[in-house]
Amino acid sequence: MLAELGHFALLLIVVTGFGQAVLFSPLWLRSSIRATLQGRPTVLAATGPNGITPEFNVTGPVSAPLPFDSQISRPGHYLVLPAGLLLMAIVAQAALLHAFIVSDFSLPIVANVSHSSTPLLFRIGAAFTPDGGAMILWLLAASLVNVVLAMQLFGAGQSTYGQDDDRTLFYNAMSVLGLLVGVLGLATLIDADPFLRVAVAPLDGRGMNPQSQDVLRVLREPFLYLGLAGLMVIYALTLSGLLGCKFDRRIAETLRFWVIASWVALGAAIAINAYRSYSQQAWGNWWYWDTAENSLLLPWLLTTALVHCRAVLEKTETLKGWTAFLGLSALAVGWFGVYLTRSDLFGPLNETLMKPNDSIALLVGFCAIFAGSYYLFWRRGDELGEPRPFELLSRESSMFINSVMLALIAAVVLIGTIYPLVLRWLDGENITVGGPFYVEVLVPIVVPLLFLMGFAPTLRWRQDEMWMIGRRMKLAAILSIIIVLFVSIRFIDLSPAPLIGIGLAGWILTASLSDLWARLWRQPDHGESKYRNLQLLGPRYLSMTLAHIGLAVMLAGGAASSVWEEQVVVSARAGQSIQAGPYNLQYEGVALLAGENYATRQATFILYRHALPVTELFPEIRYYPIRGVETREAGIWHGRDGDLHVSIGDRGDDGGRVVSVRFLPMMPWVWAGMILMLTGGTISILTRIFLRFQKNGVSAS
Amino acid sequence: MRFSIAVIPLVLFAALAGVFLMNIDKDSSVVPSVLIDKPAPEFSLPPLPGREAGLSRADVTKGEVSVLNVFASWCIPCRAEHPLIKRLSREADVPVYGLNYKEKDPQDGVKWLAELGDPYAAVGMDLSGRTGIDFGVYGVPETFIIDGAGQIRYKHVGPVTADVLEDVLLPKIAELKE
Incomplete structure (x- = not known):
């Protein structure tokens, strides 16, 4: 009933x-x-x-x-x-x-x-x-x-x-x-x-589906749909601004909570998804550019662009049309992503034993709603009011360029995702677009974006001077050059790509910290209290700095772990010891155990670091008899200097067990960076809610 | 109606929406196989435990049209399509061969056929899944139609339903026989 x-x-x-x-x-x-x-x-x-x-x-x-x-x-x-x-x-x-x-x-x-x-x-x-x-x-x-x-x-x-x-x-x-x-x-x-x-x-x-039987996978869904619901609010507010031909500071203020909340929720869904593929898949990467990941990434990228544009709109009431476009498009790509992961437009879904389902009503609703809203955007786009002028060298223009680049990245990801569909439609060919395409196309966009990210937060509104920027960024530039020189001398045979990654991470990190430092030690004006500088920082600035530092940390970790990764694949017998980085793994053998609804072959490894035992790791191969599917769970140790990732495979021809051990230096930085970014956003939301309630309390009394 | 750049999103969106809407009625469970109209791969599989004849490429190149059905005892849709495979072998008047795909225990396939009935002219046991990979098996069950020269002429992914049997498989076999 x-x-x-x-x-x-x-x-x-x-x-x-x-x-x-x-x-x-x-x-x-x-x-x-x-x-x-x-x-x-x-x-x-x-x-x-x-x-x-x-x-x-x-x-x-x-x-x-x-x-x-x-x-x-x-x-x-x-x-x-x-x-x-x-x-x-x-x-x-x-x-x-x-x-x-x-x-x-x-x-x-x-x-x-x-x-x-x-x-x-x-x-x-x-x-x-x-x-x-x-x-x-x-x-x-x-x-x-x-x-x-x-x-x-x-x-x-x-x-x-x-x-x-x-x-x-x-x-x-x-x-x-x-x-x-x-x-x-x-x-x-x-x-x-x-x-x-x-x-x-x-x-x-x-x-x-055994692939979904995982706590993290279950945890991802509420974040994903809360994020999408937040995008719906952004869309509703944007559209009502367009309907009323009034896209002003007030909308920007109302949007603030929703933009940041959606950003955090979608970011959390992405982070959970990344850690999930890292810990489940035996080959242990954390990003694959597959359809499900892209459909999370697309709305997140546009929301990130919106976070910046919205601030400009609130401060100066410029970039109205562009912000409105992003506000509409964020939900469009989010909705489209949901449809993408659900329909069988892109070939059969990975669950071949399930009945294919085409979400036609979802697609038709999507097309109708967004065709209407883009039509409205076209008719009202010019009536939003004349933008105030700003110089090329100003906070406004840097935020605008930043959001255009983010939107470009989103466009590339979108093209990579739907290109196979268009091609199949044209000549019936089935292809897939993978990591190399994205890397090749995205690097020329991402590198200038990250460079801009270093000094954009220090720019003045309306107009700024080149020599002032130079003076402010002197310290950060010197420090990041030192970092690059140190890394390139220490590791002579390093290819330029990871070196650029590490250099940019150093640039963002030192620039954020030196700006924070400069603000903290600003000479107080006459009559100001000693703590005035701290008060001036404010939650907005702190959360922004935290998120930027988080991105730098993640970038450094990602670049370093991809370069200095060590992988060993051996056919191991019980008692054998495997060396990877500073760690030594001793293989103790495989036990057949019963899980709640699966049988598992669980291997036991004792992890030593410089001959001292650290912990035990238990990678598994699970067999789910109901669906007849195997899944693999890796054993992971987050150490001081990197992750140790061990997974087991089938029994080899010589009777040993195939064991794949990877040492990923600085990999914990990636996870820490993600957490820092999310923390930054969360601080911003919480202070907003806190201030609101405080305000309400005051007005009631 | 004057021109403005604000029309660009609408135009792009309309183009994309057109692509998606045009794709709706296309059934993408029809996976275009690279093997269509190519000779069947070389294979030689052992028989089920307790049986004499296995299955090899020689069986499908005897000069008559044949059907190769990939099944497994752990696959629930296979159980659902099994009565139709029996009907196919009765009505089409061509040999239907079985490829028993990736069993945990060789006995599983024997038990399964004993329980549900055995429509196959011969069954080969592919424990490792190697032959399945050569055939490009995407998900069990799959059904291949192979002509007398050993060329794969049609591939159906997923369980055979009564509609698929009557509208696709039987006409295709009849056409190839002529």
């Missing part, structure tokens, strides 16, 4: 989503609907659950009096629809999870990807992997951000604009977001309705 309840909730989500689109829209349509509803005010007059004090200006010069404004004294009304939407999304998600937890195989979605022997955690995780389940999670995330946006827009603390408080913008944004939720819900119902039942339930399911 619960599944039917979930189905009903899904239907209600669609209806409520479109309802929100209509009721919040300030078109004549909404007014007429409101007029018909006047007889029955209880439909919308149910009191909202929040107790936020309203500070709205009803008397503002709003072009046409909006019907909602008549009841503006009770802002809870704005929360009724979003809260109802969230409630129904929770019901739908709970019903689906329940079906998976109790293994209700009369639902084909459960029978396809779950099995009675699947452990509880992964039965829950399996609920997110099939199309329908993923869509439900996306809808839940979207309804969540819908409520948060409603609270942000209509809550207290926003009416700092006095008489100019035109709320059409907010109505439009809520309306667009409602429309998106409705379309997504409809696509779920048409493409992959997760709540359909079959008359005769199979006795047991076909089991979860």
Whole structure:
């Protein structure tokens, strides 16, 4: 019965989503609907659950009096629809999870990807992997951000604009977001309705795809869909700005939280995905340029560009058209990525035992929505207002160039992803685009971008002078040249590519640190307190510096580990010892063990560093009998100077076990860099939330 | 309607959307195999335990059209398509050979055929999966139609359904026989 309840909730989500689109829209349509509803005010007059004090200006010069404004004294009304939407999304998600937890195989979605022997955690995780389940999670995330946006827009603390408080913008944004939720819900119902039942339930399911049976893989999904939901809000706010022909500082301020939150969520999904491929795949790379990774990378790149453009928009009200374009396109590529990983456009999915599914409604909805929004962008693009001029040598132009380069990178990744599709469409040939293409094309874009990244944060707004830049960057330039010289002398036979990588990492790192240093030791003006410099830094600057340093650390780690990697592949017998870098591995043999729903051949290695035992590592080959699939789990040790990555293979011809050991120097830097970047973003969000609540508290008292 | 660069995103998007929408009805589970119209690879496989005849390239180059079906006891869609393979061997009047792909235990294939019935003229056991790789096996089950000269003429990936059998495989075999 619960599944039917979930189905009903899904239907209600669609209806409520479109309802929100209509009721919040300030078109004549909404007014007429409101007029018909006047007889029955209880439909919308149910009191909202929040107790936020309203500070709205009803008397503002709003072009046409909006019907909602008549009841503006009770802002809870704005929360009724979003809260109802969230409630129904929770019901739908709970019903689906329940079906998976109790293994209700009369639902084909459960029978396809779950099995009675699947452990509880992964039965829950399996609920997110099939199309329908993923869509439900996306809808839940979207309804969540819908409520948060409603609270942000209509809550207290926003009416700092006095008489100019035109709320059409907010109505439009809520309306667009409602429309998106409705379309997504409809696509779920048409493409992959997760709540359909079959008359005769199979006795047991076909089991979860073993590749997905992993804690990290399960953890990735919420981050991915929260990120996409954040992009939906960005899209809604951008589109409402275009609709109202008003793309100003206020939109930029409202966007700030959402841009950074989506950036962090998508970045976390990418980081988790990278660590996942590193620890599972036996050959232990962390990036493969495959479709799933590219579809995560694309929206992240555009969000990164947006982080920078938005700051320019807020500060100087320039780059309006470009920011709007990025705001629309970030969701476009995100949505497209979801479709990409889900459809069989690109040849059969890797799960050949699953029924292929083409998400046609998702694609048609995508095309319709974005064709419409790009059309609007075209018609309104020129009316956003004349940009203020700025010099070539200024913070504005560096941020603009930076975001253009990021968008170029995204374009290259997009082309690499869809090129095989176009080619197949033209002459029926099947090809794949791999790492070498991306490296060759991206290096000429990435190198100048990283160089710019070193000094862009120190540039002045509007106009700057070359000699001033030179003076500021002197120290960083000297230090990074010293680093490059040291590395190239110490390792004579180093090819130029990694040397450039390390040099650029050093450049960004020293430039960020020297700028921080200069700001800390600035001569205080007369009468300023000693701690004024610390106050001036602010969370924005600190989080930006942290993220930039994180990228430098990651870059250094990636370059170093790719150059100085040592790999040993041997056919080992019990008791044999293998040398890799400063480590020595002693192979103790393989044991056949039983996992919860798999059998595993687990090898034991004792890891020595300079003859002192450090730890034990247990790489495995797991065999999942339900699907007849093997997976490999590597054993990894994150040491001071690098990662030791060991994986085992089949039994060799001579009776030994094939063992692959890799020592990757500075590899922990890659992970640390990712964590630093995410920490930077998180600090920015948290301070924002903290300040907001503090402000609300003050205004309430 | 005056020209502006703001139209570029719309044009690009329309072009991309066109490509995607044109691709919708194309069934990409039809993997174009490089082996189509090429001679079948050289192979020689041992028989199932307790049987006499294995399977080798000589069997498919006898001068008559034949079908090679790749199956495995661990593969659930194979179980689903098995009745149709039986029908195929009854109705098409050509030898249907079985390639038992990557069993954990050689006995598994024997048990499977004992339980579900054996439509195959001969079965070869590919424990290592080596022959499967030579044939470009992408995912089990797969079905190949091989002409008398030993050329692979058609390949079906995934389970054979009643529609595939009646609309594709049987007409193709009939056409090749002429």
